[in-house]
Amino acid sequence: MGFVHAQAWQAIPEAQLVGLVDTDPNLLKTLGESIGVSGFPNLDTALREVDVDIIDICLPTHLHREAAEAALAAGKHVICEKPLALSLKDARAIIDAAAAAKKQILVGHVLRFFRVYQKARQLVLDHTLGQIGTIKTFRGGSYPKGWHDWYGDPAKSGTLATDLLIHDFDFLMWCFGPVERVYAKSLAGHITGAADHVLASLRFKSGPIAHVEGTWAYPKGFSYAFEIAGADGLIHFDSADKGPIHTLLRSGSERNASVEVPESPVEISPYQAELAHFLEVITHDALPVVTAEDGYNALAVSLAVRDSIQSGEPVLLPGRTGGES
Amino acid sequence: MNIAIFSFAHMHAYSYARSLKDLPGVTLKVVADDDVERGRQAAETFGARYVRDYQDALKEPLDAVIVTSENSRHAEMTVAALQAGLHVLCEKPIATRIEDGHRMVQAAHDAKKLLQMAFPMRYNIPAARLKQQLDQGRLGRILLMNGTNHGKNPGGWFIDPVLAxxxxxxxxxxxxxxxMRWYTGSEVREVYAEIDTRFHPIGIDDTGLLTLEFENGVIAALDPSWSRPQRSFPTWGDVTLEVVGTEGVTHLDAFAQHLVLYKEIAGQAQHLGWGDDPDLRMLESFIACIRAGTPPLASGHDGLQATQVALACYESARLARPVKISQ
Incomplete structure (x- = not known):
């Protein structure tokens, strides 16, 4: 995600990317040289050597708290990739540290900056679909490659439920408010050694029911889809449907060799829109589209889903009453 | 910057007027429309002054005019606006007769004012991305193209042979x-067209299957028919283009960025677009060109070239043989 954010920052005229921090000196050298930004082996050095207002944390999740607290203690605003942390305790500690430092902590729930999700939410809020009954979402594809395979280590990524499905949990809570209870199953929780594939059931306090599916077990690709069904209408979207640009390129000398390249370009990428918004929040004290509490609540649902997978029981969200309502 | 819209006869006028509202420092001052009710209503909706005769609007302190009248009236309005020292964004097609198109281009040249053609597809982000990829040589040399711009029967003056x-x-x-001209950088050399009225009980063509050849040898086909079912088709139509090059093939579906909505009271599925709005980007660019004094992305000349192809298609269909276009 660091690459994506670096590119997005460079496209925002009001921002200047002044430093990259990574433990991998080769990566720092190649990326740093290609975009003309200095690299630093650790945050302390960067904080000492460059004048900076915002630290954008794209580390594996288990390292978020330490980095966020260090940046906040140094008086910097923090933008943090989702999930905010791996535990509610760590998430709360980061939020408290920001409050103590009187600095912003903004969480990268980027779905809120995807046009198609914004449009879907608008159709929910303006009652085009009437009373919402069910929502089905899908997100996933092949197993993601990460630094030292951190996605595969629950102690680092918190599993698929926390790392990937938190996107959909946050989007759904943005539309439908707090979650009452969850129930979930997963392949990894079912068959030892299986690649993770989760089916989660969410009941919202406001009434709608959602089935959220996420996978790292597909042979290839990545896609996302949703369907929202209401009493007056239904919408659906699937990023795997043929998009606006679909290219087949000849590759190599073999007669039938080809590469397929689908594209769905927009003028401003969701990542750039997100970071530009966060910059606006920080510089003009504007209200963020996604708050740190939103990040905390999405994590709470992710952890409840993980708990349900482990226990085989429905999990009520803390602080809320259960029941049939 | 003060703008007038000359006629709301073409429905794109509404989208352009909405886009103007989103542009800083730009005001829609006047709506001129010989249809009093339509004109008054549009003027009220967009907070502009209404005049019946566009000649009266030319006396106002304006910078530019958007001409969205019936096709046959583009020429008189555009030439009058240019001669009054105003920049013009003209709806396509540039005119109904090629001599009119030439007069418009000449008037812009003489007045040293901007004449931009409303070709919003150049501002559609996927279509623009394809242009960028072609310029980078990603598909190699273009060999063949096959496109569609399907629609429904728009009715009204669109099916009046004199006005349209x-x-x-x-x-x-x-x-x-x-x-196709933008992508290839070449002009159409020859057309062959089969044209008919086969979908609607109207006195004008609703069916066309066109075969084109460009000066650089690229061959192409094009379906501009009003062939989408009026009520059950989920959107107004489409813009698609297959581009076959020496190194690969790209399919462009310019309005694929949509959600599908099934709404009980609508009785049909609907596509709801979520991509960037090409009309807004086109208006933004028109204003920017005026401010910077730079030429538009699609000029009167481009409008003339495209309309010449359409007119040659009618000629070809009448003669039932290929027709050459002389440059």
Whole structure:
């Protein structure tokens, strides 16, 4: 995600990317040289050597708290990739540290900056679909490659439920408010050694029911889809449907060799829109589209889903009453 | 910057007026429309002054005019505005007769003012991305193209031969021909067209299947028909283009960025677009060109070239043989 954010920052005229921090000196050298930004082996050095207002944390999740607290203690605003942390305790500690430092902590729930999700939410809020009954979402594809395979280590990524499905949990809570209870199953929780594939059931306090599916077990690709069904209408979207640009390129000398390249370009990428918004929040004290509490609540649902997978029981969200309502 | 819209006869006027509202420092001052009710209503909706005769609007302190009248009236309004020292954004097709188109281009040249053609597809982000990829040589050399600009029967003056100058072929050929010219950098050398009225009980063509050849040898086909079912088709139509190059093939589906909505009271599925709005980007660019004094992305000349192809198609269909276009 660091690459994506670096590119997005460079496209925002009001921002200047002044430093990259990574433990991998080769990566720092190649990326740093290609975009003309200095690299630093650790945050302390960067904080000492460059004048900076915002630290954008794209580390594996288990390292978020330490980095966020260090940046906040140094008086910097923090933008943090989702999930905010791996535990509610760590998430709360980061939020408290920001409050103590009187600095912003903004969480990268980027779905809120995807046009198609914004449009879907608008159709929910303006009652085009009437009373919402069910929502089905899908997100996933092949197993993601990460630094030292951190996605595969629950102690680092918190599993698929926390790392990937938190996107959909946050989007759904943005539309439908707090979650009452969850129930979930997963392949990894079912068959030892299986690649993770989760089916989660969410009941919202406001009434709608959602089935959220996420996978790292597909042979290839990545896609996302949703369907929202209401009493007056239904919408659906699937990023795997043929998009606006679909290219087949000849590759190599073999007669039938080809590469397929689908594209769905927009003028401003969701990542750039997100970071530009966060910059606006920080510089003009504007209200963020996604708050740190939103990040905390999405994590709470992710952890409840993980708990349900482990226990085989429905999990009520803390602080809320259960029941049939 | 003060703008007038000359006639709301073409429905795109509403989208352009909405876009102007989103542009800083730009005001829609006047709506001129000989249809009093339509004009008054539009003026009220967009907070502009209404005049019946566009000649009266020319006396106002304006910078530019958007001409969205019936096709046959583009020429008189555009030439009058240019001669009054105003910049013009003209709806496509540029005119119904080629002599009119030439007069408009000449008037812009003489007045040293901007004449931009409303070819919003050049501002559609996927279509623009394809242009960028072609310029980078990603598909190699272009060999063949096959495009569609399907639609529904728009009714009204669009099916009046005098006011519209032609039916589906007049209405829809120019968008795709403009993209093809933009992508190839070449002009259409020859056309062969089969044209008919086969979908609707109207006195104008609604059916066209066109075959084109460009000066650089690229061959192409194009379907501009009003062939989408009026009620059950989920959207207004489409803009698609297959581009076959020496190194690969790209399919462009310019309005694929949509959600599908099934709404009980609508009785049909609907596509709801979520991509960037090409009309807004086109208006933004028109204003920016005026401010910077730079030439538009699609000029009167481009409008003339595209319309020449549509007119040659009618000629070809009449003669039932290929027709050459002389440059």
């Amino acid at each position: 100058g032609g039916g589906a072929v007049m209405d829809h050929t120019v968008h795709i021909v403009d993209l």
